[in-house]
Amino acid sequence: MRPLVLALLASSPTPLLAADPPKPIKVFVLAGQSNMEGKAKMSLVEYQAEQAATRDLFKHWRKDGKWTERDDVWIKFLDRKGKLTVGYGSPKCIGPELEFGTVVGDRYGEQVLLIKTAWGGRSLYRDFRSPSAKLPDEKVLEQMLTNLKKQKGKENSTLDDVKKPFGAAYRDMLAEVNGTLADIKKHFPDYKDQGYELAGFIWFQGWNDMISADATAEYTVNLAHFIRDVRTDFKSPKLPFVVGQMGVDGEKAAGGVKKFKDAQAAVADLSEFNGNVALVKTDAFWDLEAEAVFKKGWRENIDEWNKVGSDFPFHYLGSAKTMCKIGRAFGHAVLELRGEKK
Secondary structure, three states: OHHHHHHHHHHOOOOOOOOOOOOOEEEEEEEEOHHHHOOEEHHHHHHHOOOOOOHHHOHHHEEOOEEOOEEEEEEEEOOEEEEEOOOOOOOOEEOOHHHHHHHHHHHOOOOEEEEEEEOOOOOOOOOOOOHHHOOOOHHHHHHHHHHHHOOOOOOOOOHHHHHOOOOHHHHHHHHHHHHHHHOHHHHOOOOOOOOEEEEEEEEEOOHHHHOOHHHHHHHHHHHHHHHHHHHHHOOOOOOOEEEEEOOOOHHHOOHHHHHHHHHHHHHHOOHHHOOOEEEEEHHHHOOHHHHHHHHHHOOOOHHHHOOOOOOOHHHHHHOHHHHHHHHHHHHHHHHHHOOOOO
């Protein structure tokens, strides 16, 4: 019997080795206001995906004439979540997340999670103001209270009513990110308890500060506080941080827009942020074709307009091409900060 047993053992298959455990998922936070939400309408995206001049922008998201999903990139945008595909901008729109997810998803073998925390009409001066920036001077708050009391129905407002909105969006952002990471499996059942790494933070915001001289004057200081506080509150002191610089009106922008852009750029020039904060100049992706139609009258040329744009200039003309290019630039910037750019 013994020779037979030995023969059977010798001929049995090689025992299977245990598979390597899955690596921690890469988590990227995409935060800001309406342009981080994304305002390029799906009606425009659908049209351009079928045109010879623009379809290459979207071909990796199409199969047999339909939109695909990425199993390896998840996204959560407030009350929406799932596998990354089109439609994760504002309702029925795309934003930078689509091509940002393409870049980082292609780079990593492990699962990627995008957490988008963006709300239109928010300022860094007030809504996203982080703890170390503290509140404005009492004189400023008192003037705000005086102005508030002039509004109908707000005559009985107090100083607490003025103070309450300061930092509200910052706190909401922390709650959204921390809540998602504390219960990933609830949101994404395919999560295998492999843990996560907070891999980068993308900031795309500015309009509401740009239209206020006082907010513009403080922007450099407030954004520096914001970066430090984000890293502290997420317990990630070396978190790569990408700032999307205002790009409205393109490279020819002047006046208040240029002044605001300079305030943003000054943050990246601070020595403490050298090599760990990147500035992406989104004006390079301004859609001149859409601008030309908008300026000659988009309502009067609606058929032509619907082929190139879908919103107003403060939303980058709702240009799908612009949103895709900005997203890709954000992706490449964060990978370069991480030393992982191909």
